[in-house]
Amino acid sequence: xxxxxxxxxxxxxxxxxxxxxxxxxxxxxxxxxxxxxxxxxxxxxxxxxxxxxxxxxxxxxxxxxxxxxxxxxxxxxxxxxxxxxxxxxxxxxxxxxxxxxxxxxxxxxxxxxxxxxxxxxxxxxxxxxxxxxxxxxxxxxxxxxxxxxxxxxxxxxxxxxxxxxxxxxxxxxxxxxxxxxxxxxxxxxxxxxxxxxxxxxxxxxxxxxxxxxxxxxxxxxxxxxxxxxxxxxxxxxxxxxxxxxxxxxxxxxxxxxxxxxxxxxxxxxxxxxxxxxxxxxxxxxxxxxxxxxxxxxxxxxxxxxxxxxxxxxxxxxxxxxxxxxxxxxxxxxxxx
DNA sequence: AAACGAATCTGGCACTCAGT
DNA sequence: ACTGAGTGCCAGATTCGTTT
Numbered sequence: 001x002x003x004x005x006x007x008x009x010x011x012x013x014x015x016x017x018x019x020x021x022x023x024x025x026x027x028x029x030x031x032x033x034x035x036x037x038x039x040x041x042x043x044x045x046x047x048x049x050x051x052x053x054x055x056x057x058x059x060x061x062x063x064x065x066x067x068x069x070x071x072x073x074x075x076x077x078x079x080x081x082x083x084x085x086x087x088x089x090x091x092x093x094x095x096x097x098x099x100x101x102x103x104x105x106x107x108x109x110x111x112x113x114x115x116x117x118x119x120x121x122x123x124x125x126x127x128x129x130x131x132x133x134x135x136x137x138x139x140x141x142x143x144x145x146x147x148x149x150x151x152x153x154x155x156x157x158x159x160x161x162x163x164x165x166x167x168x169x170x171x172x173x174x175x176x177x178x179x180x181x182x183x184x185x186x187x188x189x190x191x192x193x194x195x196x197x198x199x200x201x202x203x204x205x206x207x208x209x210x211x212x213x214x215x216x217x218x219x220x221x222x223x224x225x226x227x228x229x230x231x232x233x234x235x236x237x238x239x240x241x242x243x244x245x246x247x248x249x250x251x252x253x254x255x256x257x258x259x260x261x262x263x264x265x266x267x268x269x270x271x272x273x274x275x276x277x278x279x280x281x282x283x284x285x286x287x288x289x290x291x292x293x294x295x296x297x298x299x300x301x302x303x304x305x306x307x308x309x310x311x312x313x314x315x316x317x318x319x320x321x322x323x324x325x326x327x328x329x330x331x332x333x334x335x336x
Numbered sequence: 337a338a339a340c341g342a343a344t345c346t347g348g349c350a351c352t353c354a355g356t
Numbered sequence: 357a358c359t360g361a362g363t364g365c366c367a368g369a370t371t372c373g374t375t376t
Contacts, residue, residue: 091349132365185342187366193343196364232343 012213034147036256049137085290099317103310115291135221142255174211216242
């Protein structure tokens with residue numbers, strides 16, 4: 001690693017003042033906004049972003065499958081319930097972190113109640129993933145509408161979520177901005193930062209269409225703040241070409257709307273289209289039936305449907321190696 | 337020394353893809 | 357079609373360093 005040459009400092013316009021903005025991109029020397037999506041058209045774009053993100057979420061696929069299955073045949077024996085119910089059961093087995101504690105907590109609980117809890121847990125994680133995607137779509141669509149940028153790429157080509165090129169005033173050169181959108185800064189774990197920064201920069205360098213200069217940006221869609229560089233605790237700069245943009249800078253730069261204006265717009269859309277948000281359906285009873293059936297087949301519950309035998313539960317949790325543990329074990333080996 | 341913001345640690349989880 | 361490994365996304369808790 002030490003032999004790897006460090007990336008060349010890009011010569012795009014930088015702020016020269018000796019304050020906390022020193023060396024950050026000088027946006028006064030970039031093409032300005034020309035316009036922005038009208039307030040009338042913004043809701044439409046927001047809705048598009050929400051729907052695009054939903055389409056990407058597997059839960060939407062599940063919801064859609066369930067709906068179509070209901071429409072297609074009413075005997076209720078469709079495969080989709082069996083699959084979702086089995087998935088839920090597998091999740092219950094594989095992600096109950098501590099077999100002993102979990103078995104202890106489950107004593108006397110009804111399995112149908114547990115099924116609902118597990119379903120909510122799964123849904124929560126997907127919610128998080130979903131809002132990340134939502135704001136990526138939204139930023140791209142709005143950026144295109146501003147006419148500020150020479151080009152704005154589609155979503156998710158490589159490391160960068162998207163990139164945009166912008167003209168530098170007075171020198172007939174262009175800057176390519178490679179953006180990785182995160183919900184918040186802690187989305188990337190501390191030890192992962194150097195690697196993430198390096199990969200994003202490698203991605204920019206290897207882009208055949210990269211213009212005169214590149215700038216890499218980690219943008220936080222829902223975390224207030226302006227701009228800065230990433231440094232270690234010892235103040236070591238990780239890269240001079242990678243900036244961290246808080247939502248107060250990110251949204252105006254790409255959309256010509258403030259962070260709060262964007263969020264207010266999203267809220268308005270959700271209020272007038274409640275269906276867009278509630279894409280997690282209530283747990284279908286059939287799914288819970290399948291879950292219960294699996295519990296029964298595995299001998300985990302009594303005749304009332306309650307978990308009555310902690311010993312058996314521990315055996316159940318231990319029988320199959322937990323995938324998360326295997327992952328961690330192999331991860332450790334890789335480091336060595 | 338308390339308060340604050342940044343850096344770091346920890347570990348759950350989704351998704352893709354290769355091998356079967 | 358299934359399964360498991362690999363990879364990366366994500367949030368909560370904790371620690372560190374600076375400021376007031």
